[in-house]
Each structure stands twice: as C-alpha cells, then as structure tokens.
Amino acid sequence: MAPVKAGSCAADVVKPALLPIAVEGGRGTNSGNAACASSVSVLETKMPALPETSQHELFLVEQCGDTLVVAPRGDAVGxxxxAVAAEQNAIALILQREGVKHLVVDLDHANYFGSIVLGALVQMGHQVRAQRGRIALASASAEMLDVLRLMKLDQMWEIFPSRRSALRSVATIPLGERLWAQRKTAVALLVVVAVALTIVYFPRPNYGQRxxxxxxxxxxxxxxxxxLAGEEEWERFLKRTEAKLEPMxxxxxxxxxxxKWTExxxxxxxxxxxxxxRALARNSPYAEAHSxxxxxxxxxxxxVLENRPPPPLTSDIDLGDHVIRAGE
Known part of the structure; x- marks a missing residue:
C-alpha cells in the first residue's frame, strides 16, 4: 500500500470532502451479509454483530478475527x-482493543455518500494506520473510486472488489472462529459422509435369503x-398365501x-x-408334478444360498404342456 505523499496531512486529505459528495457506493451485491473469514465458505457466513454496536443505524460493524468491518448504510442526513459522533466513538474504542489490527470498509450498503461519513471513515483509517494496521475498501462503485482518486485516498486505502477478497487478503481468523462460522457446512458434510459410509458399509438386504x-x-x-382343509377354508388359505406371495x-x-437379482x-x-x-390345485392331474x-x-x-451347486433333477417331470428332463 503506497504511503500518503510527502507534504500532505490528514487535514489536506479530508478537506475536499467538506463539499457534499453524492455517489453510488455499493454494487448491489448484498455482500454485507457475507461472513468474515479467509476461506470462501467462512466468508459467505454471517458473523454475529458486536454487542456495543448492535444498535448502530449508520455504521454496521462486525469483527472478523483481527479485522473490524465497517459498513456505512449511506449518508448522515437525518x-x-x-448520534454520528456516538457511533464513531464506539468504533474508535473497538479499534483500540488488543487483537483488533485492521479495518475493512464495505461500501455495499452505501447508496448515498456525503462528506460527514467520508470524514468519519478517514479518521478511522488514520487510527488504524497509526496502529500499523491495514485499511481496505471493498465494493466501491466506479464513481466512488473516482472520488477516492481525486482526493488521493486510494494511496491510503487498499482497494478490493468485494468484502470477501478484502478479508481474504487482510484478516487473520482464529481457528475456533473459522470452525464456528463453518458449523453448518461441517454438519452438512458430516451428514453426507455418514450417508455415504452407510451405503458402502451397511449390510444390504439379502432378498434371496429373506x-x-x-x-x-x-x-x-x-x-x-x-x-385336511375343506374347500372354502382351502380357497381362503390360497388367497391369503397368494396375497403374501404377490408382493415378493x-x-x-x-x-x-x-x-440386481440373485440366482x-x-x-x-x-x-x-x-x-x-398349479401345485396347490386339488383337482389337477398335474398338481403332483408341479409340487x-x-x-x-x-x-x-x-x-445356492449355502454356496453349493444346485442339485440335478433325478427324473423327468411331465407338466402336461412340457417335460422337465432329468439332469436339468
């Protein structure tokens, strides 16, 4: 990141912002709902808001490892x-904490931008720079980039096309925080692995045996x-057995x-x-043969189920319409 040119100062940098600036800051990608982490899956997971900034209306704040993400929601009009000073002071206190080193400014929510908000962001950037941290600007529109170049702020801030790419470059995320952010993905992966192992190793039904x-x-x-059964009883029995046999x-x-069938x-x-x-027909001359x-x-x-060769037929069986020969 290139330093501010010699001879310039914070006041020089901010001074052009005293004129109202109306630019489209966001790209409409809603990347503000992304997570703060170094991997793609973590970067796409919403991180919990900080308690001390949960009531903020102008500056949305999240902490991602050693990086604070500030997402302005637009201009300070209204x-x-x-109120603006209170939110800015709360962010300044967070930036002073041990373990908070870098700053990412996400402009995806900023549909209108004025000098007050820009001045506040510049002050945050100076604070982080004094702590030897990195300042990144994400999701800025072409119009906003032109303004930043005009004010020479592109020499102070690193520019990234999205929050995800900024965090991947700037943030250092503790392992525990990465795992917590990826918990849903991890659970889904465990379910997939469990199902795959069940399919591979779980004994498949032996329908032939059953x-x-x-x-x-x-x-x-x-x-x-x-x-032994009478005619009516026998017919009822046949219907019951066939009702069991048909689904099989x-x-x-x-x-x-x-x-997929077996022998x-x-x-x-x-x-x-x-x-x-035919084997259970009482009045058929071929019932015994079918039996x-x-x-x-x-x-x-x-x-076959006992891994033995099927026994050969010892004599011919005449079924009326055809004969099964011995040895078949």
Missing part, C-alpha cells in the same frame, strides 16, 4: 451530530393344510429387470410365477 425363508414356510403350511414376486421381477431369486420367481397355484418342481426349485435356492 442523524444528529451527536424370500426363500418366507416362501419355504408358506409351502410347508400349504402341504400341512392341503389334505413383483419385487423380485423388478430386481430381475434391473439386473436364488431366479428359482423363487419360477416357483411363485409358474408353479405355485415336485416347487420342491426341486426350493432345494436349488437353498443350495
């Missing part, structure tokens, strides 16, 4: 001299009731269409889709 157990139990129940079949078919599910689909109803197929496919599914 404020009494006492559906084998349920279908095998339904088959045992059917065999126990087939010769549809799910396995969807998994088959997506290529055990392939045998269970054959049972539920092609042979279940043999169901039992064979249950043994095949069980073998």
């Amino acid at each position: 404020f009494t001299p006492q 559906y084998y157990v349920e279908i095998a139990q339904l088959w045992r129940d059917a065999q126990a009731r087939k010769d 079949l549809q799910h396995m078919l969807r998994r088959s269409d997506s290529g 055990a599910e392939r045998y269970l689909i054959y049972i539920a889709r092609d042979h279940w109803r 043999r197929v169901v039992q064979h496919f249950l043994r095949c599914a069980e073998a």
Whole structure:
C-alpha cells in the first residue's frame, strides 16, 4: 500500500470532502451479509454483530478475527451530530482493543455518500494506520473510486472488489472462529459422509435369503393344510398365501429387470410365477408334478444360498404342456 505523499496531512486529505459528495457506493451485491473469514465458505457466513454496536443505524460493524468491518448504510442526513459522533466513538474504542489490527470498509450498503461519513471513515483509517494496521475498501462503485482518486485516498486505502477478497487478503481468523462460522457446512458434510459410509458399509438386504425363508414356510403350511382343509377354508388359505406371495414376486421381477437379482431369486420367481397355484390345485392331474418342481426349485435356492451347486433333477417331470428332463 503506497504511503500518503510527502507534504500532505490528514487535514489536506479530508478537506475536499467538506463539499457534499453524492455517489453510488455499493454494487448491489448484498455482500454485507457475507461472513468474515479467509476461506470462501467462512466468508459467505454471517458473523454475529458486536454487542456495543448492535444498535448502530449508520455504521454496521462486525469483527472478523483481527479485522473490524465497517459498513456505512449511506449518508448522515437525518442523524444528529451527536448520534454520528456516538457511533464513531464506539468504533474508535473497538479499534483500540488488543487483537483488533485492521479495518475493512464495505461500501455495499452505501447508496448515498456525503462528506460527514467520508470524514468519519478517514479518521478511522488514520487510527488504524497509526496502529500499523491495514485499511481496505471493498465494493466501491466506479464513481466512488473516482472520488477516492481525486482526493488521493486510494494511496491510503487498499482497494478490493468485494468484502470477501478484502478479508481474504487482510484478516487473520482464529481457528475456533473459522470452525464456528463453518458449523453448518461441517454438519452438512458430516451428514453426507455418514450417508455415504452407510451405503458402502451397511449390510444390504439379502432378498434371496429373506424370500426363500418366507416362501419355504408358506409351502410347508400349504402341504400341512392341503389334505385336511375343506374347500372354502382351502380357497381362503390360497388367497391369503397368494396375497403374501404377490408382493415378493413383483419385487423380485423388478430386481430381475434391473439386473440386481440373485440366482436364488431366479428359482423363487419360477416357483411363485409358474408353479405355485398349479401345485396347490386339488383337482389337477398335474398338481403332483408341479409340487415336485416347487420342491426341486426350493432345494436349488437353498443350495445356492449355502454356496453349493444346485442339485440335478433325478427324473423327468411331465407338466402336461412340457417335460422337465432329468439332469436339468
């Protein structure tokens, strides 16, 4: 940052500001709501206001590590001299604190700028400069930059296009403050990591094993009731079992269409889709043959689940419309 030219003084610098200056200070980016930190995520997080300046109406103040951010809200028109002086004095006291070294002036909220506000900012800058700190100006419009160059204030203040870039260059943020500012991002990241680990490491449902157990139990129940139940009772039983079987079949078919099914599910689909109803039909001449197929496919599914080769069919099974040959 270039020093003020020799022969000039604070009064010389401020004197041109005694004339009213009406300029557009802000860029309309609302960067005043950004956070104060050295990383992008921290810089975009709103920091808590200082208690002693929480009632300020002209100068909004935030502290970011060792840097004080002052955001004028416009001109001092409508404020009494006492009110302006009170806010300026409060900021001066904060700048005297140990640990506060630099100043960033954010002009994003300043839609109208006059000599009183500019004079106050210059005095703040002189105070920080006397403490060997850095003074940065952020979000100034082209018109404001022209005024600053005319008054030679660009030699006193470092110019940055945004609050974020100014803080990245000027501020030193303690680790605890950075972590606190990024707490929402950290929580979101932990949730994403937890979900990813759950997807990768959490045991996936073994639908082949689950559906084998349920279908095998339904088959045992059917065999126990087939010769003992009356016709109406048997039909009610068949409807209940098919109501349980249908959702499992549809799910396995969807998994088959997506290529996610297992070999055990392939045998269970054959049972539920092609042979279940026919095997339990009391008056069908081929019911016994379909029953043999169901039992064979249950043994095949069980073998696959236990990592054994499926047992071969020991004899032909005539199903009427086709024959399943031995060894298949």
